[in-house]
Amino acid sequence: MKSSIRRYGSGLLLLGLLAVPVLGESVLAKAKRAPITPEQKQALIQGHKSWAKTSYGKRRSAMDRTMACVDAAQSKDDLKTCHKQRKTARRALRKEHHAYMNQVREQAGLPIR
Structure with missing residues (x-):
């Protein structure tokens, strides 16, 4: 040992x-x-606000689909499928958000992430 x-x-x-x-x-x-300027900080805030407003329908639709899936589930496997679908939808939205915010960052003169 x-x-x-x-x-x-x-x-x-x-x-x-x-x-x-x-x-x-x-x-x-x-x-x-380089330190972020107040204008760049404001551009990021506006980008986050804009994304929150424009993606509301997509997020709501994903939640509604999840609820419908859970309501229709008859077994534990069905619930697992619902969870996987929810996870996939959330990942897709996260990728869209990342791409959107990279555009905002680029327009504000910040490096993309």
């Missing part, structure tokens, strides 16, 4: 030390970014 800890412990420690510079670089990259 002790020999396996000694054998793998040093490898894990080395792996942990190798990961630290990678994490440190991402923190430095964030620090080097």
